[in-house]
Amino acid sequence: MQLNRLVAFYKTMGDPTRIRIVFLLAKGPLHGQAIAGKLGLTPPTITHHLNKLREINLVYQRRDKNTVYFYLNESVLKHQSGVLAKLADKEEVKKMEEQNSENQKVIENFFTRDGKLKNIPAQRKKKLMVFEHLIKGLKMGKKYEEKELNEYIKQYHEDYATIRREFIINHYMYRENGIYELNPQEMWAKIEG
């Protein structure tokens, strides 16, 4: 469970204007000026909010000639609303706790006391847990030179090349012109879900 993503979702929805936009889009796609008109706000303000909504992957857009239509991404809405609801269910909470302690156990098994990675797990599930632990030290939005990324990984394990490649394969990061960057959290949702 990605705390940041969840917080980002709730923070984004915690604004009257954005909630109203979501209500509007629930009835069907609209273009920017139409939204601005219905809400009595200026287009720049709408752009601002649509950016926020896009950041959490709650809206997407399509162009038709000169105007951009905004659509609600219903699956994200349903999924994210569900996370907190689970906390209201004792059974679900127990499951999460088990998941968590399992996760922690894997990390403890594969890392030494002083934080080095002993070896890369063969089992896919455990491998991903390890990678997710590793990328926690990387900054969202920061662009990493390959060399810089190698250095970071080397703190944990000498085979930085393999791990760096795995980061890409598993979509934790992406590369553009030799520059590496964390995949925005909201993209993961799609891949995971």
Next chain:
Amino acid sequence: MQLNRLVAFYKTMGDPTRIRIVFLLAKGPLHGQAIAGKLGLTPPTITHHLNKLREINLVYQRRDKNTVYFYLNESVLKHQSGVLAKLADKEEVKKMEEQNSENQKVIENFFTRDGKLKNIPAQRKKKLMVFEHLIKGLKMGKKYEEKELNEYIKQYHEDYATIRREFIINHYMYRENGIYELNPQEMWAKIEG
């Protein structure tokens, strides 16, 4: 549907510290210092966040000797998470729209062009719609003298006494020592739900 209440809920949950508190409380009640300890924050900060969580009726507390235990209100959590999720469902959206236009029609029927209430509906459902329309002009948290409240109601209808009484009966407001106040939104939830 109360937009403010919904926004308040999401805004409140859009904070990492509060989400973490909710996750902690989902496992069971805790006292303030325990929360502060687990999150690495100071007691005043925890008080601050618990106040926010209390405002949306998501936590309640019980005293045992000198220490206060905080509990998660699971039903509120489940209910509020569900509201937005409905927007992901076309059927539900249609229902809401119908509800809305029905509501509007009732308001248009019972109010004159210049905003006066023609008469108090006999049908309970319509009556409540009218009252909810009326209290929209009152301020949350403000304390009203009976006289002041009468004046407010008189703008709409001369039989202020009946309407004032209905406000109390239907729990839109409560009275204490002759002072009237809107019932906090979060209380309604309980009454409505």
Next chain:
DNA sequence: TATCTAATTAGATATTAATCGAAATGAGGC
């Protein structure tokens, strides 16, 4: 290419709010 329109960016302002240390409150125990 010039022009129209929709959308975005930039910059400025004002408001909100997360956090902390210090001080105040309040209930129990002695």
Next chain:
DNA sequence: GCCTCATTTCGATTAATATCTAATTAGATA
């Protein structure tokens, strides 16, 4: 009646952010 300990309040500081106006970008069309 004092003392202790958990909690709350107060005040200050710092960081975000919602909104606007003005300026810019970019696609479409004539």
